[in-house]
Amino acid sequence: MALSRPLRPAKTKVMSERQSNAADTDNWQRRTVLVVDDEAGMRSFLSRALEGKVDAVLTADSAEAGAAVLEQRHVDLILLDVALPGASGVEWLKALRAAGNPADVILMTAFADMETAIEALRSGAADFIVKPFRVDQMLNAIRRCFDRARLARENYLLRRELDQYTIHKHVVGNSEAMRKVMALVARVAPMPSTVLVTGESGTGKEVVARELHRLSGRQGQFVPLNCGAMAPELIESELFGHARGAFTGAAGARHGLFLYADGGTLFLDEISELPLPMQAKLLRVIEDRRIRPLGTEREMVVDVRIVAACNRNLAQEVAAGRFRQDLYYRLDVVSIAIPPLRTRPEDIVPLAGHFSEQLSAQLGLPVVPLSPSLVRLLQAYDWPGNARELRNLVERALILGEYPVELLAQGEPGPATHAAADDHAPADDAVLLESVERRHILQVLASEGGNRAEAARRLGISRRTLDRKCLQWGLRP
The missing domain is CATH 1.10.8.60 (Helicase, Ruva Protein; domain 3)
Incomplete structure (x- = not known):
């Protein structure tokens, strides 16, 4: 049974969708899309349609060429034709899911029937579009994929938030000392610079970090991690993510906290507990703004503001050889000291x-x-x-x-x-x-x-x- 294409909507609805798409694409600027189609015209058409809306559009003319692209680059979404020379789009999709690749896939085909659509969705496709299609149809499908990814990220962070025990949600205090702290927070918040928050245990360092994020205007999430609460061998995977089979027990691919904090703030509490090898890797990420998930060769560009906190004297930790001096200077661009109660x-x-x-x-x-x-x-x-x-x-x-x-x-x-x-x-x-x-x-x-x-x-x-x-x-x- 052939799938029917939707009727052309009314003009007012088309304008509404276009306005919605224009607003949605503001959040697409850090996304990378891979177009896999053996027709050069279709690759060119989709590249032009997405130009300026996403960070990058990559193209390939076969599943094998697409796999080679994925070895080199991180991709958020794949627009995949079903009929390809060599491995079909559905076959490659199954291979991607078996390998634990989490990228969303929208399948495209000119010969659609119900069985093909069902097989595509069962294989892990996020959407299914029949050729020929209009630009707004494809943009709507892409928007749905990006919205689902955003909601999944927010739900994950919400679960982490509910699992964590925080002192309170807002900075409370009328003393002269706290007024000075909050004046400094307001001045530093809009800047992208890293911030080191110091103070005794229980003074509210995370609360100040959250206030920095709230006042920063950054559109991404606030993602906290207590470095002292994580097993040393798991911190790298937690921060950068991993591919399937990257280590024992890695049954599937997983994004790291850097990716979840993309566009937002990553709060590293008890930074002095970070193992020395991870300190070197964190320094590299802060300087290059790129992460590499465990078990992969591809690097991913991230826009993350780092706020670190410590209840120890990091200068003394550096002198004792327990903390890298170069990382200390990279974190201590601006220091905010919270006075004890x-x-x-x-x-x-x-x-x-x-x-x-x-x-x-x-x-x-x-x-x-x-x-x-x-x-x-x-x-x-x-x-x-x-x-x-x-x-x-x-x-x-x-x-x-x-x-x-x-x-x-x-x-x-x-x-x-x-x-x-x-x-x-x-x-x-x-x-x-x-x-x-x-x-x-x-x-x-x-x-x-x-x-x-x-x-x-x-x-x-x-x-x-x-x-x-x-x-x-x-x-x-």
């Missing part, structure tokens, strides 16, 4: 209010008010865990219905003040402290399904500390 006590109440509002909505629990005596206690505390520790305290308060101020007393003499009613604390503070701590740790551990690594990250303590406490309480892994 203990040096800006005026930010504690706004932060606590922000955390209370956020966590109250997440946990479905009422906000616990701050009494004047508790505010004084919060501002007098040293906050070794910074904003992350404050968030954990607020979460404890919502769960318990009151602020466990005995955690803030720091062993000072005299009665501690209770948040809700300013009553005297129980005599045995040590017993109460252990009880509250154990209850909260077990609740967080239960909420993470027993995942101790994630629970330790949420609690702001090391995995070793959590294991030791669980052992004391008779809990086995």
